Amino acid sequence: MHPINPLADVLLRFTQRQSGASPFMTPIPGVAVMRSDQPKPPSHMISKPALCIVAQGAKWATFGGNQLVYKAGQALVIGVEAPSIGRVVEASPGEPCLVMAIELDFSVMRSVADELATPPLPGDTSGAGIFVADFDGPLADCAWRMARLLETPQAIAVLRPLILREIGYWLLTGAQGADIARLTLMNSPSQRVIGAMHNLRARFRESVRVEELAEIAQMSLSAFHRQFKTLTSLTPLQYQKQLRLLEARRLMISCAANVETASFEVGYESASQFSREYVRMFGQSPKRDAMAMNQALQMERTG
Template sequence: MSTTLLEAVRRYTDAQPGDSPFVTAIKGFFILRSAHAKPPAHLLFKPALCIVVQGAKWALFGDRHVDYGPGQALLVSVEMPALGRVVQASADAPYLGLIIEFDLAVMRAVLEQMDAPPQAGGQVTGGVVLTEFDGPLADCALRMVRLLDTPQAISMLYPAIMREICYWLLSGPHGNTVASMALGNNHAQHIVSAIHALRDRYAETVSINALASIAQLSPSAFHRQFKLLTSMTPLQYQKQLRLLEARRLMLSEAANVETAAFRVGYESASQFSREYARLFGAPPRRDIAALPAGAASLQGLL
């Protein structure tokens, strides 16, 4: 990873009040910092590049474990819940990370203008790819961090940087995966449509048959390809969405346990508490009381 990028991110975070994550003036661009290793955190990953500038972390998507360190990034192509943990950080060398959410409209526009565009893959593959983050992409990230010093220039200059990021991703080693995400015309996109339906109706009882119909697949094929893309079953995916939303309600809206359970689709508060403790490691009240100030800002942030 470029030492210049490291210095720029370190300088930016040194000047910021409050705690990480830092929501920047560029929409969809976040900067993370931690001076120590952290316990695992449940988050909702969105389609984005999740870059490690310094330190190291891991992420667990269903049954798939991914380790990544300086100069590496996760290319996340579909929204999914996951468990993440910073494992290498110190006061002298804090963990530093960047999140760049994708603008699919820009990506499609760039794809259409390429002389030799990559072809969208025809088969469903995993929704997360580990990639190297260096060269032109690291240069784009550096210019994004520097652009934060002149917020009045963001609306003029940032679109060009995003176009360049899309170009390098599409022309890089994972161009087919990125093209599939941008075009939305392959088998994976049918699964994504079902994921969106599951996300929008997470508090309802949704049958596998209904989701399979949205995905234009048989129930058995849908179940198999859903797990291939997300590394979890539809039921596991929905349960994690429900519990993440319930946690957000208790953190951000001060909802009590019973209200949160009902709003995310549970009929039994005791069943909700059991499943909540199984996922987060403690019953709802104890978990919420133990979370640090500012934890609410992490809910839904990759």
């Protein structure tokens, strides 16, 4: 085995102590660890605001038509809740892909920004809500110290808040400080679009007019549409459709709902339209996909 960096070393020791399958929730609130011993096929999910720091290996994530590759020494910065496809592309039993995900707490970021002598300016336009950033220098040190708390759980309550604030400081004062500020600070155009996005997220089963969302964001229809797509790489209607299909998939796999029940539960009036759009997103019919997913889960539990 090749020498590994300090963060990978801590995460490797942690995952070796775990039972069950990745991802592993940790005793540290808002921190999860993912380990893959081989490349994996694409998986669909709803990504929440987080820093996904790669200690070893490489992954890619696709948001809409935008594919991002991130590898050891880099982090995927997710500033908006959005449907995504993720895949592990570099991993082996000797050098597993190791990722630590830290939830982004925007209230902490705002508190840190308030204490900066010259806080970064978010600008007057919206930008991408998900991007790759180098996670080196002081940020890498913060990640390592956060991971080290896994070995001293009695220190978590005291030290975790301090490390989160330090991460916020280095992000806001670093090369991509303006991007971070745009996503986390109040009254930026991105924050207004995110507010409308939360409204859509809560009502994704309903027939929602994009004009109504634009009003919530206090923008013209064209500006809202443009900035929404810049943030998520999806149009508002594509975003809603993917939320519906992901929730329907969850209902069929976790709750054993049949195809018709799942389609109507998430807001489709036509089961045939639901099936067509499901095939376009997941590559096979709802029934076959649910059966395949359940078989994979069963093998994972017994293997």
